[in-house]
Amino acid sequence: AAFLVEATVPALSLAATSVGTELSVGGAVASAVFSLTKIYDIIPFADSGETAQNAEPSLGVNPTDPSQIIASAFGSVSATGVNSPFFLSLDGGATWSDYATLSTLDKTLTWAADGSGFLAATIPGTASSNYDIATYSGTTSSGGFGSAINKFTPQHPDSLDQPWIRTGPSNHVYVAYNNLNLSSTTASVNVSTDGGSSYTPVVIERGTPTFGQD
Numbered sequence: 318a319a320f321l322v323e324a325t326v327p328a329l330s331l332a333a334t335s336v337g338t339e340l341s342v343g344g345a346v347a348s349a350v351f352s353l354t355k356i357y358d359i360i361p362f363a364d365s366g367e368t369a370q371n372a373e374p375s376l377g378v379n380p381t382d383p384s385q386i387i388a389s390a391f392g393s394v395s396a397t398g399v400n401s402p403f404f405l406s407l408d409g410g411a412t413w414s415d416y417a418t419l420s421t422l423d424k425t426l427t428w429a430a431d432g433s434g435f436l437a438a439t440i441p442g443t444a445s446s447n448y449d450i451a452t453y454s455g456t457t458s459s460g461g462f463g464s465a466i467n468k469f470t471p472q473h474p475d476s477l478d479q480p481w482i483r484t485g486p487s488n489h490v491y492v493a494y495n496n497l498n499l500s501s502t503t504a505s506v507n508v509s510t511d512g513g514s515s516y517t518p519v520v521i522e523r524g525t526p527t528f529g530q531d
Contacts, residue, residue: 359388359404359413375425381432384409385457387416389424389437403437407457417461419453425482429512430489436513437462438482438492449475450494452482452513466514469507472498488512496520 371390379385386406393400401424405416421439428435434456441451450469453462469477469492476497483491490509497503502522509516 355410359406359410364402364415373423377426377428377435379428379432379435380430385428385432386410387426387428387435387437387455388413389426392418401439403462405457416455419462422448423479425480425492427482427484430484430486434459436482436484436490438480440477440480448477449473450477450480450492450507452490452492454513466512467509467516469516469518471496471518490516492516 371392374388374390377387384407386409387403388406389401389403391399392402399421400418401421402418403416403426404413406413419437419439419441421441424437424439426435426437434454437453437455439451439453440448451465452467452469454466455462471477478495478497480492480494483493485491488509488511490507490513492507492509494505494507495503496505496518499520502520504520504522506519506521507516508519
């Protein structure tokens with residue numbers, strides 16, 4: 318169904334429908350097409366009593382089926398770290414279900430390029446993890462992540478920060494991050510050719526920024 322929004326101010330009027338807008342200024346009319354953006358609350362009703370900050374969300378959309386979405390954000394804080402919930406939608410975000418909970422600090426999500434499943438790269442949220450990067454894989458039917466398929470520990474204990482995961486064709490996975498083990502050239506990318514089971518680290522920093530700079 319079409320909708321109509323009208324607003325009028327001196328010498329300017331705006332009319333909008335679901336297929337376009339007409340803007341009139343001093344008698345001249347210009348038209349523009351716009352799309353409707355829907356905003357959903359991804360928290361399932363059973364989890365709607367949350368009181369934590371719930372910051373730093375991450376979202377992954379299946380490139381072959383946009384109705385499938387995986388999402389996460391910070392959850393509650395406990396003695397073992399931050400319990401981050403993960404939610405799954407199979408209907409374009411209209412409804413969401415609990416998928417898994419991981420103890421994480423930073424986390425990032427992406428979908429495999431062929432749509433077969435999704436990946437999460439996390440900084441495990443426990444003191445014993447020493448800020449390594451863990452990679453998890455999941456599918457819409459697996460009902461959870463299970464154990465990590467890779468734990469990247471180049472200099473255990475580590476100081477790795479802000480992972481960001483993306484995928485490419487032929488089972489390639491890329492995880493960008495700051496390797497704060499290094500004195501200044503911290504910008505790095507892990508490259509995988511086997512779906513995230515193993516990685517080759519590559520330092521991409523070419524300058525000499527201040528230590529700790531993102």
